[in-house]
Amino acid sequence: MFTRMSDIDRMFGAMDLLRNRMDRIFGDFDPAFDYGSGLTFNTSVPRTNLYEDGDTFELRAEVPGIDKDDLNVKIQGNYLEISGSRTVEPPEGYKVHRSERGNRTFSRSFTLPADVDPQKVEAGLKDGILSLKLPKSETAKPRQITIG
Numbered sequence: 001m002f003t004r005m006s007d008i009d010r011m012f013g014a015m016d017l018l019r020n021r022m023d024r025i026f027g028d029f030d031p032a033f034d035y036g037s038g039l040t041f042n043t044s045v046p047r048t049n050l051y052e053d054g055d056t057f058e059l060r061a062e063v064p065g066i067d068k069d070d071l072n073v074k075i076q077g078n079y080l081e082i083s084g085s086r087t088v089e090p091p092e093g094y095k096v097h098r099s100e101r102g103n104r105t106f107s108r109s110f111t112l113p114a115d116v117d118p119q120k121v122e123a124g125l126k127d128g129i130l131s132l133k134l135p136k137s138e139t140a141k142p143r144q145i146t147i148g
Helices: 005-026
Strands: 048-052 056-062 071-076 079-086 104-111 122-126 129-135
Touching: 048 104, 071 129, 079 129
Parallel strands: none
Antiparallel strands: 048 056, 056 129, 071 079, 079 104, 122 129
């Protein structure tokens, strides 16, 4: 007895649907973590790294396929919020047979370890990586006190 490829495709499609539903259930634990095999990418929130070099924080976030005009960064004190959206339209005259890179929106917020000076923040976007240089505010920097 031979199995047709369409039967195998349907079986894997059903398994993929089950996995996606399970990911949504367990996604509440850590939304940036993908519980899968590494073959998929959870695009609901960007993965980030936060560094500090004394007077400055540097945050790098993965935002593939999102134009700089579709990104928003808000800073107030030590609260940082990054949000954005991606719109994917099929080419003119084509119909869609599979769409894994659909329209997405996200919002991610952070409480930084210290207040940031919003007037001195630098932002850049290169190769799908959003880089933010966040200088600490003067009140957040440690000061040497002279005892008289």
